Amino acid sequence: MAGGLGTLLEYFDYASYSYLATTIAVVFFPSEDRAAALLSTFAIFALSFLVRPIGAFIWGSLGDRLGRKTILATTILIMSGSTFLIGFIPDYTVIGLAAPALLLLLRMTQSFSASGEYAGAGTFIAEYAPPKRRGLLTSVVPMAAAAGFLLASLMATVFYATMSPEFMQTWGWRIPFIVAGPLGILASGCDRVSRTRRSSGASRRRSASSRPGAAHAWRPRAAGRRSRRAFRR
Amino acid sequence: MAPTSRWAEVAKSLPSMIKTLLVMSLNAGAYYLLLSYIPTFLIEQAHMSEASSTLVVTIGLVA
Numbered sequence: 260m261a262g263g264l265g266t267l268l269e270y271f272d273y274a275s276y277s278y279l280a281t282t283i284a285v286v287f288f289p290s291e292d293r294a295a296a297l298l299s300t301f302a303i304f305a306l307s308f309l310v311r312p313i314g315a316f317i318w319g320s321l322g323d324r325l326g327r328k329t330i331l332a333t334t335i336l337i338m339s340g341s342t343f344l345i346g347f348i349p350d351y352t353v354i355g356l357a358a359p360a361l362l363l364l365l366r367m368t369q370s371f372s373a374s375g376e377y378a379g380a381g382t383f384i385a386e387y388a389p390p391k392r393r394g395l396l397t398s399v400v401p402m403a404a405a406a407g408f409l410l411a412s413l414m415a416t417v418f419y420a421t422m423s424p425e426f427m428q429t430w431g432w433r434i435p436f437i438v439a440g441p442l443g444i445l446a447s448g449c450d451r452v453s454r455t456r457r458s459s460g461a462s463r464r465r466s467a468s469s470r471p472g473a474a475h476a477w478r479p480r481a482a483g484r485r486s487r488r489a490f491r492r
Numbered sequence: 493m494a495p496t497s498r499w500a501e502v503a504k505s506l507p508s509m510i511k512t513l514l515v516m517s518l519n520a521g522a523y524y525l526l527l528s529y530i531p532t533f534l535i536e537q538a539h540m541s542e543a544s545s546t547l548v549v550t551i552g553l554v555a
Contacts, residue, residue: 277528419543
């Protein structure tokens with residue numbers, strides 16, 4: 260649930276930015292040259308993708324060491340936090356060039372954590388799903404990505420159809436980004452609830468395998484021990 | 493399996509791995525480019541309204 264919601268949130272923000280690009284261009288860049296403003300808007304969009312491979316590598320490695328659930332919750336919180344803050348950046352007319360600079364910084368932070376979230380969610384579901392339903396449950400991740408796109412396009416259609424261009428430029432475009440904040444808390448809350456349930460079950464059973472990630476952490480060491488014994492013989 | 497033979501197996505399947513990666517990159521690039529740029533293209537080039545352009549994408553996504 261947390262993995263699916265996190266992915267939905269990631270793609271909802273991704274698509275919202277691109278579907279509202281014409282409005283964002285007016286808000287964050289000088290209005291004299293519309294083409295240059297649009298190009299700059301998409302340049303920020305593209306630049307934020309540069310940090311994705313780095314983010315995926317770092318968060319993936321941290322997930323192996325600190326546990327998939329912790330990293331998933333952290334990435335969801337950073338991702339939704341930075342998306343939420345995008346909704347509060349003042350316009351170009353208020354703070355000048357600081358507005359696109361802040362937008363770029365927050366988009367890069369969002370992208371950095373989102374890359375870890377996507378990979379982490381897939382791996383997390385694959386690791387925790389029962390073997391017989393692994394394929395089905397892992398498909399939640401791409402399904403959530405498509406749902407995020409659809410939700411964003413639906414929202415943009417409703418907003419553009421019902422709101423005036425003036426309102427869209429002042430507050431309308433901010434709404435999808437601000438919505439990401441509570442949704443992120445909800446997604447990381449799902450993770451905490453499942454963790455509490457799991458830990459209460461673990462206290463009754465007291466088995467090593469119920470500890471998240473314990474089984475995966477144990478296997479290589481045990482394999483190492485076995486191979487050392489075989490080597491001594 | 494010894495590490496060297498594992499690497500040899502990877503090296504053997506390297507050309508097909510690269511081909512698969514290229515096809516995947518092309519597919520992902522086209523998919524994301526189309527999905528994210530289409531509304532802007534429709535507004536700027538086809539002079540459609542914002543609402544109609546995003547509605548086209550919504551219908552496309554549902555279909």
